[in-house]
Amino acid sequence: MKRPAVARTAARPAAPADPADRLDPELLRIGWVLILGAVLAQLDTTIVNVGVGSMAGGLGASLTAIQWVSTGYLLAVALVAPLSGWLIQRFGAKRMWLASVAVFVAASALAGLAWSPGSLIGFRILQGLGGGLMQPIGQAIVARLAGPRRIGRLVGVLTMPVSLAPVLGPVVGGLIVHGAGWRWLFYVNVPVGLTALILAARIVPGDDGERQTGLRPDGLGLALLPPGLAALVHALAQAGGGLDPLQTGLLIGGFLLLTGYVVHALRTDRTPLIDLKLFAGRGFTLASVNTFLLGAALYSSMLLLPLYFVEVRGMSALEAALMLAPQALGTAVITPLAGKVTDAYGPRAVVVAGILLTIVGTVPFVLTDGVSGTFVLVGALFVRGVGLGAITPPNVAATYTSVQRSQVPAATSARTVLNRIGGSLGTAVLAVILQASLSGAADGPAGVRDAYAQTFWWALAFSALTLVPAAMYPKHAPGKG
Structure with missing residues (x-):
């Protein structure tokens, strides 16, 4: 007597999936626009490497000096990324993502106009400040919109271009250097970044209602961590011929600042960087x-x-x-x-x-x-x-x-x-x-x-x-x- 009931149960069509669980086209469109910023930021970690020789020759710089075009960008990304969480809560994720892309685009244009090694490195650091915020803030927006039940699948769809970007960077960079010269390694970001800005402004929903205007940043952490990292990396980067008194001071100072940050981060009641x-x-x-x-x-x-x-x-x-x-x-x-x-x-x-x-x-x-x-x-x-x-x-x-x-x-x-x-x-x-x-x-x-x-x-x-x-x-x- 139970067997027919089982058969009827087995034949019963499955309940329709919860619409909230589907990766609907609108969510995917938002994800692809935001991931465009992450791809730009990741691509720029390595795209300049093929052009390093051309930059050094064109600007009259040594390899040790011009490598800061890459190192300075990476360091800027590392220094600004810890601020992304506080900036999202204080000013809103959409607003800060648009601002970070705007900084990245402007810095890209300026880097293409660089007239000396120092100016190029400075504009690359500014570019890194924008790039360092685009990826984590974009990920936070995607996570908020997708929710916990869809975030795994959405990240799975969007991860590959971001993971591939640093490896693909030298290939794209070589094609650009060959066809247009090293300055276009930076100019190429401008139309892509502007397109991302326009699309995001139109389709990414705002989140001003979630802002917490009373939040203050971890001031002591900012005074200890970024300067400590910068001093340490700079001293190690110049240590090839031995440490002079200045580099030795930077190395010791960097370690002391980072040690101070460790003590502070373990004891503070605020959210540390x-x-x-x-x-x-x-x-x-x-x-x-x-x-x-x-x-x-x-x-x-x-x-x-x-x-x-x-x-x-x-x-x-x-x-x-x-x-x-x-x-x-x-x-x-x-x-x-x-x-x-x-x-x-x-x-x-x-x-x-x-x-x-x-x-x-x-x-x-x-x-x-x-x-x-x-x-x-x-x-x-x-x-x-x-x-x-x-x-x-x-x-x-x-x-x-x-x-x-x-x-x-x-x-x-x-x-x-x-x-x-x-x-x-x-x-x-x-x-x-x-x-x-x-x-x-x-x-x-x-x-x-x-x-x-x-x-x-x-x-x-x-x-x-x-x-x-x-x-x-x-x-x-x-x-x-």
Whole structure:
């Protein structure tokens, strides 16, 4: 007698999905407009690298000086990102996103007009201040509109272009430098940024009703953290020939300021710029250490690779860009699959495999005996790209394994800061090492090749270091062991 009832129950059509759970077209349109800002910000972390040689020649600057075009941008992003949460609450997310894009667009136009290394670096820092706010504020708007039941799927749809942007940057940059000159690396942001501004102003809903006008920023934190980071990065970036009294003072001062911030952040009743209590969670701590090291390995290698193809292989900017395309292709192929593989095999296996692939893909660049032909380098870069694409999704997921939902914005801010600080330090250190290696190298192509090989050994070491925290990631995906 029960069997027919069961059959009728099984045949009954499923209840229609809750409309609030669907990724409706309007939400996707808003997400794509906001993600355009994040892609611009991420693309600009590496797009200038192919043009570094042209900028140095055009403005009469050394490599050590012109690398601050990259390092200054990354450092500015790291310094301003912790303020995003307070700015959202104080002035409103939509208003601050529009303001940050406007700053980014204006700074891009000014950078294209730069007349000296100092002016270019200054405008790049201003550009970084806008870029550093676009991504976290855009993510906050997307999270607010999507709600907890849709945020995972929406982020899954929008993550790939943001993850791909830093790897694709040198390719796009090479095409621009070849076709229009290095100044267009900055001018190209203007029409895209203006388009994003117009679309966002029209379709992103306002949030003025959620503003908290009485909030005050963490003043002491602002006085300690940004100056401490700036002093530390600047001192390390200039340490290639030894520390003079000024650099020694900056290094000591930077450490003292950062130590003071640690004491303040652990004791303050206000919301600190970076909430150090997040590091009480083992998963967050491991992912944060790896995020810092991965930033150093990724962004520094993105500076080295284009220079290698131009200076060692004698290629044009266009040829160097095309050589980097397989790396971007590898990242594009694997990134959409990395999350599913993480669910099946756990974050540890995926992250470790990704790091090992990046190491394997870097090995041909440290060889100095000429065996690494063009075909080998193309294959190596594709392998590197697959490794980079495999690392990002499980590392992002591991960041949130030990934080509460209310701590997610603070965790996102901390992750952005650590990644960009790692990138700025790694880029600065490798630029100094490369400059010193070139200065001490024998004359001729062999000397230049040896100098780059020595520097790539350091890039390889940065990647190898990331294996240490990665080996301590959870073995199983959440809920599977």
